[in-house]
Amino acid sequence: MSVAGPSAPAFTTDAAGTWHRVHPVSPLVRGWVAVVAVAYIFGRNAFDSFVAGDWEDEGGVSAGAPLPIIGAIIGAAVVVFGLVFFLSWRFTRYQVTDTSVHINSGVVFRQQRQARIDRVQAIDVVQPLVARAFGLAELKFEVADGGKSVMRLAFLKLGEAKRLRAAILARAAGVDMDPLAPGEVQEAPETPVLALRPGRIVGAAFLSGTTAGALIVAAGLGVAVGISGEPAILFGAFPIILGFAAGYWKTITTDYNFRLAVSVDGVRLHYGMLETRSQTIPPGRVQAVGISQGPIWRMAGWYRVQVNVAGYGADTTDSGSRSVILPVGTLDEVMTVLGLVFPDPGVDDPFAVFTAGLRGRGTGHGFVPAPRQARWLDPLAWRRNAYRATDTALLCRRGAVVRLLQLVPHERTQSLGLRQGPLMARLGLASFALHSTPGPIRPLVKHMSVANALALFAEQAKRAATARRMHAREQWLEPAQAAQQNEEVKRGD
Structure with a gap:
């Protein structure tokens, strides 16, 4: 994130009384589907009647609606939908201050929404096909306490959406502003990492x-x-x-056209053919990482990488694509991605350890496997089921047909749990569950010995508590002195 220079347009955060509206074309971009649907329903009936010659019955009485009536209905629908979307646009305002984002909307029922910028978890710039034709984009961002998208601005000019994203990320990162140009920021440059x-x-x-x-x-x-x-x-x-x-x-x-890049404001993902999306995940916002490989992909050596991000939750409105940071990649590409979202693996040889997590079996590279009696419950995968704790994260390995490796940073541990059914109790086994934020990754170590499960439960609780104290900062670019002062203020409160 950098302060805007004279050669680059900047986004200036707002004073308390300053508000903005979305682009005037937004009603057309959002409402064209409804108009087309009405036109299709009535137009199809009219066309079928016209082709079949059913405009009049044998007595000369009209048996179907004439074209003028169909046209009037479609015209009225256009007017009604247009009025509704115009009022929606007219009563929608937004404001970005140094600390919060505010969105006011609603015609009959007014809605006022506010999100703290320092709780921002991820930001998307989305361009549906029609919006691309007008050079517009939708801005969506998540906050830590949301189970789905809590803020949506549709639609803004693409450049404005990018500058707004830069402004929010700058405040979320704790960037010091230039005293001569307070509030002005521009989008940070990015470095391409890989493209599929x-x-x-x-x-x-x-x-x-x-x-x-x-x-x-x-x-x-x-x-x-x-x-x-x-x-x-x-x-x-x-x-x-x-x-x-x-x-x-x-x-x-x-x-399609998946590209991954990195900048000071986080990991950036670009993808999409008809609807394009530019997604930014700030540093430290990834709660858990999951790597999977199905039996067919094993022949090609491909893997899929997903993440849990606070705010995304279990939202399936985008078919889960927002949680995917590598849709299909080789082992080397997987390691590259892990280096971006998980920069401190806490081991001396992360490539060997992660490879053992993806392909290994048994006790290699420090993994603690399931005992032999687990073969009665998991005959194919019991040798794969294992865990390893590094200095910074817990690695959970399981699955024989579909291989899974799940990583959870210690400071992102939400809670722990042990599970034991009657048959597991008879065999002296227990499963260990580590609870992250809601998402596609559900860390689990299956069918451990009871002794190992109890030991892991106690040790992981200590590691998580220690790591949370050491990683309390939310603003990743905040100067160290300011961060220390903020911590002192929090302790004073």
């Missing part, structure tokens, strides 16, 4: 569980046609085929 080729994105989509499901369905249809002798069964399966095609299309268009 389109061929790999397409290949990963087809070498996935979707393809396995499609093959099973195809085999079932083939058997059904062969037994019944009715090829018409294939026509009945058309919705299923369309569903698989939509799944492939969604995966490819979401991950």
